[in-house]
Amino acid sequence: MKKALWAATAAAFVMSAAPAMAKDKKAEAKVEKKEEPDDAEKVAASIASISAPKEAPKAVALTWPTGVTADTPTIAADAMLPANTEIVLKMSAELSSKKAREGDVFVASVAQDVMLGNLVVIRKGTPANGVVTWRTGKGAFGKSAKMAYEFHSLELEGQRVPVSGQFRQEGSGNTGATVGAVAAAGVIGGLFVTGRSAVVEQGRELKVHTTTAIPILLPAVATPATAPVAEAVAPATTTN
Numbered sequence: 001m002k003k004a005l006w007a008a009t010a011a012a013f014v015m016s017a018a019p020a021m022a023k024d025k026k027a028e029a030k031v032e033k034k035e036e037p038d039d040a041e042k043v044a045a046s047i048a049s050i051s052a053p054k055e056a057p058k059a060v061a062l063t064w065p066t067g068v069t070a071d072t073p074t075i076a077a078d079a080m081l082p083a084n085t086e087i088v089l090k091m092s093a094e095l096s097s098k099k100a101r102e103g104d105v106f107v108a109s110v111a112q113d114v115m116l117g118n119l120v121v122i123r124k125g126t127p128a129n130g131v132v133t134w135r136t137g138k139g140a141f142g143k144s145a146k147m148a149y150e151f152h153s154l155e156l157e158g159q160r161v162p163v164s165g166q167f168r169q170e171g172s173g174n175t176g177a178t179v180g181a182v183a184a185a186g187v188i189g190g191l192f193v194t195g196r197s198a199v200v201e202q203g204r205e206l207k208v209h210t211t212t213a214i215p216i217l218l219p220a221v222a223t224p225a226t227a228p229v230a231e232a233v234a235p236a237t238t239t240n
Helices: 002-035 039-050 175-190
Strands: 086-091 105-110 114-116 119-122 127-136 146-156 159-170 205-210 214-217
Antiparallel strands (some): 127 146
């Protein structure tokens, strides 16, 4: 009898304490959630971490293209690479909505030399910094994922140079086939017919543009060596 009474009392205590415990857990979860930055804050922090400083870029030392013998520059010493100059980038690795999250930073590289006159300002292979700004996962009924991403800077001679380029990628696939599959599966079956991830494949080329003019430094021009000048020798004189 006593055991039954004790068990009933313990059960009543647990039941009465359960709501309070659940409330405490909800409060703890809420606090933890507040401590974690939301997606917008993550994106803003990532953009700040890869952006170029606000001050104007320092002068970039120009070089001759690979395999080209030094010659006379065809540009003036005070020339600048203009703002809005097109730069072709190449993705260094695949970027997929399946793994990427908003605020994730990634790297691409310059696909070809950027020239000014007969000299190279930005060499092929120069790193470029990008960030994922928005994404949705693939969903039921054939809904494919979507993803937006941007580039903000180049790593050029120890400094960050600002660039701009915004892109959007959607999951690819045969839309007609997907819709047909959903129709055949019905409402319940359609829940298991998912779309495709948004994928930017490795090696894809993308065009961005500089957002400010970049000053330059011309390379030293080699002066051709001159042959030594022989000293004039006075003609020999004869005496009679």
